[in-house]
Amino acid sequence: MDTKNNLDNFLENRSELSSIRKKLQKEQRQIRINAFLKNKLSVIGLVIVVIMILIAILAPMIATINPADMDVANRLKPPSTKHWFGTDDIGRDVYSRVIYGTRVSLFVGFSVSLISGVLGMIIGIYSSYNKILDNIFMRICDGLKSITSTLLAICLMAVLGASIKNVIISLALVNIPNIARVARSSAFVVREQTYIEAMHAIGAKPSRILWIHIAPNTLSPVIVQMTFVFASSIITEAALSFLGAGVPAGVPSWGSILNIGRSHIYNAWWLIIYPGLFTAISVLGLNLLGDGIRDLLDPLTN
Amino acid sequence: MKKYIIKRILAVIPILLVVSVVIFSLVHLTPGDPAVAILGSDATQEDILALREAMGLNDPIPVQYVNWIVDVFHGDLGNSVVSNAPVASVLKGHFLPTINLAAFAMIISLFVSLPLGMVAARKRGKLTDQIVSVIALCGISVPSFLLGLGLMMLFSVKFRIFPVSGYAPWSAGAIEHIRSLTLPAIALGFMYAALMMRMTRASMLEVLGSDYIKMAKAKGVKEGALIGIHAFKNALVSILTVIGQSIIGALSGAAVVETVFGIPGLGSLIVSSIGRRDYEVIQGIVLLIAFINVFINLITDIAYSFVDPRIRVQ
Numbered sequence: 001m002d003t004k005n006n007l008d009n010f011l012e013n014r015s016e017l018s019s020i021r022k023k024l025q026k027e028q029r030q031i032r033i034n035a036f037l038k039n040k041l042s043v044i045g046l047v048i049v050v051i052m053i054l055i056a057i058l059a060p061m062i063a064t065i066n067p068a069d070m071d072v073a074n075r076l077k078p079p080s081t082k083h084w085f086g087t088d089d090i091g092r093d094v095y096s097r098v099i100y101g102t103r104v105s106l107f108v109g110f111s112v113s114l115i116s117g118v119l120g121m122i123i124g125i126y127s128s129y130n131k132i133l134d135n136i137f138m139r140i141c142d143g144l145k146s147i148t149s150t151l152l153a154i155c156l157m158a159v160l161g162a163s164i165k166n167v168i169i170s171l172a173l174v175n176i177p178n179i180a181r182v183a184r185s186s187a188f189v190v191r192e193q194t195y196i197e198a199m200h201a202i203g204a205k206p207s208r209i210l211w212i213h214i215a216p217n218t219l220s221p222v223i224v225q226m227t228f229v230f231a232s233s234i235i236t237e238a239a240l241s242f243l244g245a246g247v248p249a250g251v252p253s254w255g256s257i258l259n260i261g262r263s264h265i266y267n268a269w270w271l272i273i274y275p276g277l278f279t280a281i282s283v284l285g286l287n288l289l290g291d292g293i294r295d296l297l298d299p300l301t302n
Numbered sequence: 303m304k305k306y307i308i309k310r311i312l313a314v315i316p317i318l319l320v321v322s323v324v325i326f327s328l329v330h331l332t333p334g335d336p337a338v339a340i341l342g343s344d345a346t347q348e349d350i351l352a353l354r355e356a357m358g359l360n361d362p363i364p365v366q367y368v369n370w371i372v373d374v375f376h377g378d379l380g381n382s383v384v385s386n387a388p389v390a391s392v393l394k395g396h397f398l399p400t401i402n403l404a405a406f407a408m409i410i411s412l413f414v415s416l417p418l419g420m421v422a423a424r425k426r427g428k429l430t431d432q433i434v435s436v437i438a439l440c441g442i443s444v445p446s447f448l449l450g451l452g453l454m455m456l457f458s459v460k461f462r463i464f465p466v467s468g469y470a471p472w473s474a475g476a477i478e479h480i481r482s483l484t485l486p487a488i489a490l491g492f493m494y495a496a497l498m499m500r501m502t503r504a505s506m507l508e509v510l511g512s513d514y515i516k517m518a519k520a521k522g523v524k525e526g527a528l529i530g531i532h533a534f535k536n537a538l539v540s541i542l543t544v545i546g547q548s549i550i551g552a553l554s555g556a557a558v559v560e561t562v563f564g565i566p567g568l569g570s571l572i573v574s575s576i577g578r579r580d581y582e583v584i585q586g587i588v589l590l591i592a593f594i595n596v597f598i599n600l601i602t603d604i605a606y607s608f609v610d611p612r613i614r615v616q
Contacts, residue, residue, distance in 0.1 A: 139316045139317060139319075139320050140320055142316075142317045142320065143317050143318075143319075143320025143321045143323075143324055143592075144320075144324065145595075146317060146321055146550075146592045146595040146596045146599065147321060147324060147325070147588060147591075147592045147595075148550060148551065148553075148554035148591070148592075148595065150551075150554045150555055150557060150558070151554045151557065151572070151587075151588050151591060151592075152588075154557060154572060154573070154576065155325075155328050155584060155588055156328070157576070158575075158576040158579075158581075158584060159328055159329075231443075235445040238445060238447075238448075239445060239447055239558045242447055242558065242561075243557075243558060243561055243573050243576075244573075244577070245573070245576055258447070258448065258451060261451065262451060262562065265451070265454060265455060265459055265466065266459055269455060272451050272452070272455060276448045276451065276452065279445065279448060280443055280444045280445075280448060283443045283444075283445070284439065284440075284443035287439065287442060287443055288439075
């Protein structure tokens, strides 16, 4: 009889405990959301990023004209009711091309930050665990850093050839060392904590410690770094396309519209202003969002 | 001190090794036969084989790497595939504009960012601080080539104060030289000015909160000396890091800005070499800039130890 009572008590307590815990988690989440909303700049950043994502997804509906359509009779025409942002040197609608360019930029930025985030994290966490690997990886990172990401991306594009896939591959390769460093240094901090020592003591396998206990704790700095990689990839993609080494010729991209604008700088301001504004505002939005997430996850910076 | 410097210099060797391997494999992973690229697709099989033999392309890859490195140490970077001129002399012709542009950009951004960063830290939370923060935020959000295009539209096309493009060397007169580099230098330097501003502000804030500054204030050190000498010297270590990184960034970021403004430097050379598939020249430029960067990092490391003697001991 006693045992049954105890069991009932235990079960009751446990369900009570878990409901309290759930409530606590909910409250903590609410506190975090409130803190984020209180920071006006990061909310602005979030709004900009959401609008950009919507533009990218809804591009076929928002664009007025097929971005590849050439209206040869109306070349280099200033903004009008038909062509909101004017036309380029072969009569394509700049508004539609800028809208579709959002798709290319965000797709490149998102893929690069995801790929380099995952691979960088794997490399960073492994190298925090193994001294030999660490030395090798860090020397490679130092070397790549000396070549600098801009030059390395330009070279990789020269070797691989212009295509969206290759832009993503080169930018991901260029950004992996960044993420790896961040993951590594926060893994070093986590590794010194007592509970990791305890895991070692009870004989947990290294892979279990690394992936179930250390990896989740390095996630937040990595996510912050990923938003900055997102922003810098948009810049670098635009720069590469501007140089003619990014996306292939026909693909609408902010950088390639700007490239056409450079050759017509005397008479076609709309070829620079509009793609330029889109580039700057989306990068600004991502930077603001990144700063906001960082302040949120790392209260020490305040 | 000596021991620290020697240790730093030795640490450069593995980095240089990695740099050279990466650059070498970049070029050798290129699809297509360089011999065919030089001779053209209608060359006979025998000619191609002879040229491959002469260029050493039939040797095993490690042997080719060692031969290349030995040549590099002798100052021989190979010949341009397109013009057949030695790469070293091609680089020499394009070196000065890039260095001048990067140096000019650095001077502008240092003179703007350090005072602004210090003022922002002093007036924390006030209007001045907020204005500086907004400027810094714009600086890291506007890519250099976009800023360049904007400046060009405003000051060259609309107001006609500066030339749209082109480069005037020193020999054409100092004023012309500076006029031709002003807009590109601002375009290139703005982002680094923003980074330095942020770092100066952050590290000054950290230092200004410390006890010895309160002590100095209490004993009546004047405001100017407090910020300029007592606080700045301790904030300098982290600022130095950003300065080093900025010089490196400006050297390679020049590639895009030079193309915007038509400056015949290493950057526009690398972009035009990509179009011509002149891999020998690309390899030479990247190697040169990477070596300069390694050297700058070394200097920064050694400069740390002068600014902050504690670093030498660690």
